[in-house]
Amino acid sequence: MDNLFDRDRVLLPSGPTDPAHISALALQPPLEMLRLSEVRDKLSALFRCHGAVQLQLPPLWLKREPTDRLRRDTAFLLDSGGRLFGLNLGGRLAVCQYAALHPKAGFLKCFSFVHSLRRDPSGGIPLEDLTADFDIHCPTAAGGSKAVARFVESEILVVCHEILSEFGIRPDGTHPTEGGAAYIQLNHPQLLAALLDICGVPSEAPQRAQLVSVMAKAATRRLDDWGAISSRLEQRGLCSAACARELSKYVWHRWRPSELHKLRTLVQARAPPQRRAAGLSAISSLEDCIAGAEAMGVQTDTLVLVDTRLALSHLEFSAGMQLQVSLPGHGVLLKGGRYDALRGSLAAGSAEKVAAGISIYLGKLMSCLGAADTRAGGSEVDVLVCSVGEGLALERMAIVGQLWQGGIRGGASAGD
Numbered sequence: 001m002d003n004l005f006d007r008d009r010v011l012l013p014s015g016p017t018d019p020a021h022i023s024a025l026a027l028q029p030p031l032e033m034l035r036l037s038e039v040r041d042k043l044s045a046l047f048r049c050h051g052a053v054q055l056q057l058p059p060l061w062l063k064r065e066p067t068d069r070l071r072r073d074t075a076f077l078l079d080s081g082g083r084l085f086g087l088n089l090g091g092r093l094a095v096c097q098y099a100a101l102h103p104k105a106g107f108l109k110c111f112s113f114v115h116s117l118r119r120d121p122s123g124g125i126p127l128e129d130l131t132a133d134f135d136i137h138c139p140t141a142a143g144g145s146k147a148v149a150r151f152v153e154s155e156i157l158v159v160c161h162e163i164l165s166e167f168g169i170r171p172d173g174t175h176p177t178e179g180g181a182a183y184i185q186l187n188h189p190q191l192l193a194a195l196l197d198i199c200g201v202p203s204e205a206p207q208r209a210q211l212v213s214v215m216a217k218a219a220t221r222r223l224d225d226w227g228a229i230s231s232r233l234e235q236r237g238l239c240s241a242a243c244a245r246e247l248s249k250y251v252w253h254r255w256r257p258s259e260l261h262k263l264r265t266l267v268q269a270r271a272p273p274q275r276r277a278a279g280l281s282a283i284s285s286l287e288d289c290i291a292g293a294e295a296m297g298v299q300t301d302t303l304v305l306v307d308t309r310l311a312l313s314h315l316e317f318s319a320g321m322q323l324q325v326s327l328p329g330h331g332v333l334l335k336g337g338r339y340d341a342l343r344g345s346l347a348a349g350s351a352e353k354v355a356a357g358i359s360i361y362l363g364k365l366m367s368c369l370g371a372a373d374t375r376a377g378g379s380e381v382d383v384l385v386c387s388v389g390e391g392l393a394l395e396r397m398a399i400v401g402q403l404w405q406g407g408i409r410g411g412a413s414a415g416d
Contacts, residue, residue, distance in 0.1 A: 035366055036130065039167075040113060043132050043360065046162055047111040050155065052134060055098060055112045092316065092357055095135050096343045099355075108137040113362075134159060134336075135357035137343065148354045149285065149338075153321045154292025156336060156356050160184050160325060161298045163334065163360060167369060169327075185219060185254075185307035185324045188286055189317075191263070192251070194271045194279030195308055199246035201239055211238040212311045215251060219309035222328050226252050255306040257290045263306070282320075289321055316342055323358070330368045334360040381411040 044054065099108055114131045136152050161184070169182045192212070201208055211233060218229055229252075230244045239247065255263060260283055267279040290300045298304075312322045312335060320338035327333060336358030343355040383403055385396045396412040403410030 032366070035369075036362065039362055039366060039369075040132070042166055043163070044111070046159070046166060047134055050109065050134075050159065052109045052111045055095070055110045092133070092135065092339050092342060092355075095133065095357070096339075096355070099137055099343060099353075106139050108135070110135055130362035132360040132362060133357060134360075135355070137353050137355045140352045140354060145352070145354065146288075149320065150288040150292050152354045152356050153285070153289040153338070154296060156321075156358055157184065157186075157289055157293040157300075157304070157323065158296045158298055160323060160334060160336075160358060161293070161303060164303075164325065167365065169333075169368065182325065182327060183302075184304050185310050185326070186286060186289070186304055187306060187308055187310035187322050188282035188320060189311065189322065190275075190278040190282035191267075191286070192308055192311060194267050194275040194282070195250050197272050197275050198266065198270045199239075199250055200243040201247070207238055210236065214238070215247075215309040216311040219307050219311075220324070220326050220332055222326055251308045253308070255308070257287075257300050257304055257306070260287055260290075260306065285320055312337060318342075319355075321356070327368060330364050332361060333364050333368060334358050379411065380409060382409045383411070385410065385412040387413070 047054075094114075095110065095112070099105070102108075111132065111134045114133065134156075136155065138148050138152050140148050164182060164184075196208065196212075197203075201211055214229065214233060223229065226248050230248065233239050233244060233247075234241060250266065264280065264283050267276060267283065271279050286306060290304060293304075294300050307324075310322060310324055312324065317337035317339055319340035319342075322335075322337035324335040325333045336356065338354070338356045340353070340355050343353060385399045385403075387396055400410045400412045
């Protein structure tokens, strides 16, 4: 662990050891902690319904930056005793490393909760990132790569739908306390590349990367004003006026699942020969994913939009389908996609697998849910045992014990 005690590392003071130094307010569970516990319990139950197991992944020390999410503000956080407190890894590196260390685990479906800390660029106390990750690794030998990919991608889409439904973020409208339609944005990097060629975007890598970044930020912020984006692109010299007109028709437009046949016709007719096959394959992949989710009970035509502006990290989600859910005023609630290439790079020589996952940002999700109940929770019971008269405490305790043995949440009045 090189430079573990570098002067740039953040040191955290040890907590007070004398209980007399802890205020009475600190001993009460904060409402945010109670809300976070409820959110984690709901997500855990949802993931377990899909057969996922919970992993407690260890922190990793990486000398280089394998993804663009491992930024320079990432740091080990140590307390004053030099003990490792946490590390913001980001992305799917930890689960890929776990899969590489356990190659015999052919089919892997897991989830984990990450409490990661990073330095605040403006100074002050470290910022906390709370993330829930859900991942599926499935060998292609289980039924052919295309069939396996269809099932895995469809299940990821279904899990996103279930998360929105579980927390009342209505796919067909708005959250009860917020405005802005909630929907899942889908895209595929090969489809985006084909559309950029059709629109005449310059092929130079730096120039194209800047244009893709501008469009992706617009997708994340759910911007609809094409005029402002078009002016910015032209002023930076990223595209011509004619190219901007094409972008407004094909890339800026959001496509419903029922309109994918129009994209297929467009790519078939106008995509360059070297991009055509990959673009058509990407459309077929999205169609298969959507059809699978519909078979599993998801109303995709009101929930899913193919947003061709979307471009997640090309180092992380470069293998196929990409998805994202964002709300105005809150930002990205969750995002994910396929990352076969990242898994393969960390598990060289192992069997080929389809790898996909999503990350749910719990802080954003909790802010979206609105204000919490002002009462701090105490306990939850289904049956409360009471009695009239004195000397019946043991009888009440016996009844409560029987309730507990039967798996019923019970309680009793403590007085005599």
